[in-house]
Amino acid sequence: MPTAYHMVHYRRFDAGGANLNGDTIETLCRSALDVTDKTSVKLWERAQDRLFDIAESDGRQILLNKVADLSSAVFGEMCLVQSRDLQALLELTPSKVQLSNITMAEIFNLDERSAPKGSQFVRGMAYWLAIGNHIFFVKTHSMTSDYLHSYLDWLFKTCTSTVDKSVGFTLQAEFDPSQVAGDVGDIRSLRVRGKAAPQLSVTPPKEVPGESRVVKTSRTVADKFVQFGQAVPVVEALFGKSKADSLVNSLGDGEYLAVDASVKVRGRRTEESRAKLREIANDLADMTEGEVQVEGKDGKVSDGDAILRTRMPFHLPHEGSNLLEFDNVSDQLQEVYARFVKDGKIKA
Known part of the structure; x- marks a missing residue:
């Protein structure tokens, strides 16, 4: 077969x-x-x-x-x-025609035919x-x-x-979950590869101001160096009051508490860019049967087709x-x- x-x-x-x-x-x-x-x-x-x-x-x-x-x-x-369509046909019966003032050529006739009655x-x-x-x-x-x-x-x-x-x-x-590890939002770019496929790279759209997203966030609010009086409440918050008191009591002459603090806000927020990435997946799936590779947030490119x-x-x-x-x-x-x-x- x-x-x-x-x-x-x-x-x-x-x-x-x-x-x-x-x-x-x-x-x-x-x-x-x-x-x-x-x-x-x-x-x-x-x-x-x-x-x-x-x-x-x-x-x-x-x-x-x-x-x-x-x-x-x-x-x-x-x-x-x-x-109401025509199909080009080549009739394999040779004939000689004058194609220009200096060219006489043998050709096959090229014609167009409509579908037989009752068919399309x-x-x-x-x-x-x-x-x-x-x-x-x-x-x-x-x-x-x-x-x-x-x-x-x-x-x-x-x-x-x-x-x-x-x-x-x-x-x-x-996306193929075996090729797209983690969150879809972690995709940095999509690449199309293949001998018969258009060679191109697609980068997901950047965030539009005011657009809601769901991504991990980490931003520094303040970096501050604080000494003793301000440091004690911070140490109490980290280790508890009893351990903080024990630490204060253990300080020798010339020693003092200091905290080098970096305060950050962490969390998650909504991300509509996932929908945009899925639209890109649809477009690429329709446009080409060439292999679509994914570059993740770590820069690694997938080995197989991401679709x-x-x-x-x-x-x-x-x-x-x-x-x-x-x-x-x-x-x-x-x-x-x-x-x-x-x-x-x-x-x-």
């Missing part, structure tokens, strides 16, 4: 604090597809009604084509299709698995995670009324195919889910 490696992307469903009565993205998908029309036919059985027109996209549509309830998850394939060109594919509040997907060609989000938003709010239209949700990329995702082999229907074998993709995405849970990268 021919195979091809593809990146398995991960997103966490986040409803932004909205009360969904315990629903997850898995149960929302199942509920939406269970909705019946006037003839009591469920959406699972109405392919035409699963066709979503992308606004201002020159005829692009997304079709949720094959979709299956796996009992423990919902799995489907999405097709990005284009109506597929410009991208996404195979996705919703399990709990986790979603795993493989995308090809022009398909993007934004299209996946747009389709689910339409499915939940417009195609059906599974979710109230006032509810906003995100599909959040996550939570992984490459997996998938079966092809035949050699050179642009499609993936549906059942095999389902098995492989469930395998990635099980692996992430076992490794403690996500919670079941």
Whole structure:
């Protein structure tokens, strides 16, 4: 069986604090597809009604084509299709043409054709698995995670009324906890590495005045050298009155107490820059499949990809195919889910 490696992307469903009565993205998908029309036919059985027109996209549509309830998850394939589109074709019949005053050349004719009647060109594919509040997907060609989000938003709010239209949700990329040790706020920079990836470095945004953050703080309020009279209360505070009295009584001639004090304020304050870092994670996860490395506060750069995702082999229907074998993709995405849970990268 021919195979091809593809990146398995991960997103966490986040409803932004909205009360969904315990629903997850898995149960929302199942509920939406269970909705019946006037003839009591469920959406699972109405392919035409699963066709979503992308606004201002020159005829692009997304079709949720094959979709299956796996009992423990919902799995489907999405097709990005284009109506009123032309495909360039090279006709391998040679002909001689005069290309200039001095050039006679033999060429193949380059032409454009529309899709046969009753069909549309597929410009991208996404195979996705919703399990709990986790979603795993493989995308090809022009398909993007934004299209996946747009389709689910339409499915939940417009195609059906599974979710109230006032509810906003995100599909959040996550950092790999095995690569990002400690707090996300400790990240100094993100670097993209890979032969086919754009080489770039992203530095998290600096604090904006007035913006709330949650970071460890340590600032010196005052440094002061104090002698005897002022020093005794400080020593009492540090060691207790009895030990302080004992220390004072033990002083010899010419000896006195002195305290070199450095007073600091320590604590934690709220940090919205974490949200900015997660936005950067989303942007990088969508922009490149190159390895994203993290530089921590200690200056150490991670060895592996900082974005939570992984490459997996998938079966092809035949050699050179642009499609993936549906059942095999389902098995492989469930395998990635099980692996992430076992490794403690996500919670079941």
